[in-house]
Amino acid sequence: MRRRYIYQLAATILPYGTGNDTVDHDLGIFTSLRTAKKVLRDYVKGGDFYCPVYSFSIMYLPVDNDLDYESDRQINVYSPDGKWIAWLSMARDGYESDENRLMAMNMETGEKKFISHFLDTNIDEFAWYNDSVLLGTAVIQGTVHLWAMGLEGWCAKMTEGQFDVALGDVSDHYAYLLRHSMREANEVCKLDIAKALEKIDGYIELTQLTHENDNIYNQIERSTVVPRWQKTTDGKQMLTWIIYPPHFDPSKKYPTILYCEGGPQSPVSQFWSFRWNFMMMSAGDYIIVAPNRRGLPGFGMEWNEEISGDYGGQCMKDYFTAIDEFCNEPYVDKDHLGCVGASFGGFSVYWIAGHHDGRFKAFIAHDGIFNMEMQYLETEEKWFANWDMGGAYWEKDNKIAQRTFANSPHKFVDKWDTPILCIHGEKDYRILANQAMAAFDAAKMRGVPAELLIFPDENHWVLKPQNGILWQREFRNWLDRWLK
Numbered sequence: 001m002r003r004r005y006i007y008q009l010a011a012t013i014l015p016y017g018t019g020n021d022t023v024d025h026d027l028g029i030f031t032s033l034r035t036a037k038k039v040l041r042d043y044v045k046g047g048d049f050y051c052p053v054y055s056f057s058i059m060y061l062p063v064d065n066d067l068d069y070e071s072d073r074q075i076n077v078y079s080p081d082g083k084w085i086a087w088l089s090m091a092r093d094g095y096e097s098d099e100n101r102l103m104a105m106n107m108e109t110g111e112k113k114f115i116s117h118f119l120d121t122n123i124d125e126f127a128w129y130n131d132s133v134l135l136g137t138a139v140i141q142g143t144v145h146l147w148a149m150g151l152e153g154w155c156a157k158m159t160e161g162q163f164d165v166a167l168g169d170v171s172d173h174y175a176y177l178l179r180h181s182m183r184e185a186n187e188v189c190k191l192d193i194a195k196a197l198e199k200i201d202g203y204i205e206l207t208q209l210t211h212e213n214d215n216i217y218n219q220i221e222r223s224t225v226v227p228r229w230q231k232t233t234d235g236k237q238m239l240t241w242i243i244y245p246p247h248f249d250p251s252k253k254y255p256t257i258l259y260c261e262g263g264p265q266s267p268v269s270q271f272w273s274f275r276w277n278f279m280m281m282s283a284g285d286y287i288i289v290a291p292n293r294r295g296l297p298g299f300g301m302e303w304n305e306e307i308s309g310d311y312g313g314q315c316m317k318d319y320f321t322a323i324d325e326f327c328n329e330p331y332v333d334k335d336h337l338g339c340v341g342a343s344f345g346g347f348s349v350y351w352i353a354g355h356h357d358g359r360f361k362a363f364i365a366h367d368g369i370f371n372m373e374m375q376y377l378e379t380e381e382k383w384f385a386n387w388d389m390g391g392a393y394w395e396k397d398n399k400i401a402q403r404t405f406a407n408s409p410h411k412f413v414d415k416w417d418t419p420i421l422c423i424h425g426e427k428d429y430r431i432l433a434n435q436a437m438a439a440f441d442a443a444k445m446r447g448v449p450a451e452l453l454i455f456p457d458e459n460h461w462v463l464k465p466q467n468g469i470l471w472q473r474e475f476r477n478w479l480d481r482w483l484k
Contacts, residue, residue, distance in 0.1 A: 007227040045166075064303045076329055081131040083107055084151065086115070088123060093382045097265035097302055101124055102136055104151060105368040107294060118155045119147065120300050127170045129193055135175055137167050139267045139298040142227065142239045145177060148197060158196045160203040162225065165189075180272040182225045182243065183279060221246035223282040225270075230291070230325045233317045239299070241268060243288035251318075253333040257281065259290040259339025260348035264307050264388070268292045275462050275471060276342065284476055286338075289326050293318035309390040311344075311372075312351060312407030319348065323359065325469075335361070338484040340424045340475075343365035343431065343460065347409065350384050350439055353420060354412025362441070362482035363420040364475060367431050367460055370439040372408035380429045383464045413442045419449035421478040423471070425458030451478065 049271070070285050078085040085105050090098035100122035102115040109281050116123045119138050125134035132151045135158070137144050145166035149155045159165055163181040165400035170176070175193055178186045189206040224244045229237050245254065259276070261268045282288050291300065292317040295307025307315050327334045339348045339360045341409075346368015353363050369375045373393050376385050390400030420443050433454060444451035453474055455467055462471050 025238075025316060043218055048387060062160075066416065067346050077128060078107070079104075079128050083131065084322070086126065086128070086134060088126070094387050095308075096384055097263070097297070097304065099304075100124070102134065102149065104134070113153075115149045115151070116147075116155070118149075119303075122297050125167045127175075129166060129170055131177075134432040135167065135170060135193070138167060139164075141298055142241065142267070142269055142292055143312065144267075144269050146177065148193075156197065156238070156484055158193070158203070158427060159206065160193060162227075162270060164272075165206075176209075177206065178398055179208070180239065182272065183222050184217065187212060222266065223279050224248065225278070228326070232294075232314075232321050234314065235304075238291055238318055238321065239276075240289060240295065240326070242326065243282045243290065245282040245285050245287065250331045252285045253331055254285060255336035255338065255424050255482075256287040256323070256326070257318060257338040257340055257479070260288070260319060260339065260345035260352075261293070261296065262341065262343030262345045264295050264311070264344035265304055267296050268296045275468060276397050277472075280472060280476075282482065287332065288480070289322050291318060291322035293322070299406045299428050309404055311347065311388075311404060316348070316355070319352065319431075320356075338362040338364070338477075338479055338483050340364040340366075341368070343368065346431075349420075350409035351407065353418060354409060354415040356418070358416055358417075358431040362479055363418055364437070364478060365420065366423040367425065367428055367438065368422075368435065368439075369409070369431055369436040371410040371441075372405050372436070375431060375436065376405075376434045378434075410442065412436070413446060416443055416446050416448050419478075419482050421453065421474070423450050423455075424472075425455045425459065425460065425461040425462065430460045430481050449482075 001110075024118055033469050055337045083106060083108060087103055089103045090099050092098045101117070102123040103112060104472050115134060116136065116138070119140065121140055123136040123138050123140050124144065129135050129148065134149050136147055136149060138147055138157045143162065144166070145160065146158040146165055146167065147155055148158055158175070159177075163179050166178040166180075166186075168176040168178060173194065174190045177189050177191060179189045180186045185210055188210040189208050191206055194203065223246055226242045227304055228240045228242050230239050248254075251400060259268075259278075278290070292311075294303060295305070299313050301467065309315075321338065326332060327337075339349055339352055339356070339359045340363070343366075345368075346365040349365035349366070350368050350370050352360070368386070372389065376389055376393060379385050389404040391398040392401060393405040395401050421442075422436040422438070422440045422464075424433040426433045436452060436454070440450050440452040454472075455462060457464065458467055462468050
């Protein structure tokens with residue numbers, strides 16, 4: 001009987017994601033690790049390792065440096081015939097939001113191919129359909145859809161609509177997907193792959209297999225989500241989702257909320273969240289403005305990258321464009337505007353609080369950065385801070401770093417004049433809870449109405465159901481208090 005051994009390799013950071021990052025092949029065991037060869041002050045760098053059967057040696061897979069495929073990798077699966085292995089790859093060391101590229105390598109010849117180069121966006125997840133075709137999900141212009149990509153060099157969009165999909169499993173005939181949108185939670189659907197590939201004009205409908213929440217949806221009137229394209233200050237087009245409340249009446253005026261996305265490079269797609277839930281938010285008779293501002297994926301890599309080292313730049317201008325342009329609508333109550341966000345969105349709220357020139361009447365910042373110098377030294381992701389901030393604040397000749405720290409929200413507290421709710425989890429090591437405590441103290445010392453909500457048992461998210469209920473209650477109460 002043939003035996004296989006998977007040896008525990010010394011590494012401070014294990015393979016990404018799930019066990020799918022380690023695969024068993026006739027040639028051996030393939031896994032993806034981030035190496036432990038560098039100390040904390042250095043960037044983390046990825047590598048693919050090959051563990052031959054019946055051998056304790058580890059052979060590094062050769063990399064073609066001319067093609068620059070040598071940074072973070074996630075090996076996932078090999079093709080059904082075993083001739084190819086595919087993985088997700090980022091080219092630049094230390095850059096969390098580099099283009100996540102679908103790569104494949106011929107196991108016999110070592111030939112490598114950049115499969116997803118057509119799309120100019122990230123591949124989130126993928127699977128083999130047959131020996132020469134892969135399926136992957138990618139966000140493009142505000143929605144996440146399924147794409148088919150061939151080893152021969154072609155791609156085809158497989159799904160279409162105002163929703164996102166996540167890839168579950170792939171059989172000989174069907175792709176099983178989770179479909180969701182801002183209006184509905186996940187439901188399981190299936191797609192006939194062969195028919196979708198044969199469809200020349202248009203798309204075939206997904207077959208919905210579950211109806212888990214129909215009994216709830218049938219009892220309520222849900223909000224409406226409408227795409228809106230807006231011209232930015234530098235003449236480009238920005239997609240903004242507008243969420244109108246149930247029973248919307250254009251003859252009335254509605255308080256309106258600007259939503260600031262986190263990440264910073266996370267898409268404002270048709271995502272469903274039980275915390276940042278636009279159905280809940282708008283159900284209080286609010287209109288929500290959710291822009292895909294600069295520094296988000298899905299609109300080309302140039303758009304995605306116009307944020308690192310420039311947190312106070314074009315991305316903030318895009319926020320003001322989103323709310324100012326929409327305020328031209330007669331049903332917007334311009335005297336009752338709010339601004340909310342988490343993580344980078346929380347940073348955005350703290351920054352906007354010192355720059356909004358009286359636009360907003362209420363702020364909510366969750367897990368946001370208030371003091372960039374504190375953040376640079378405190379976060380557990382040193383490599384992320386180095387990339388996104390451009391370096392250390394003591395590097396006086398580093399123009400990018402100096403621009404970053406000059407835009408730290410705490411430097412503009414003297415202009416704070418608007419009520420603010422600061423929320424944070426004490427187990428958040430990405431952005432420590434003392435950021436919210438400092439922001440709250442600063443507001444109170446300025447005489448600005450402020451409240452502080454601390455979750456001792458939550459991290460960068462709110463995961464416990466009862467905490468989630470409290471979060472929603474305090475969120476709504478704060479907005480109602482100042483905007484109605």
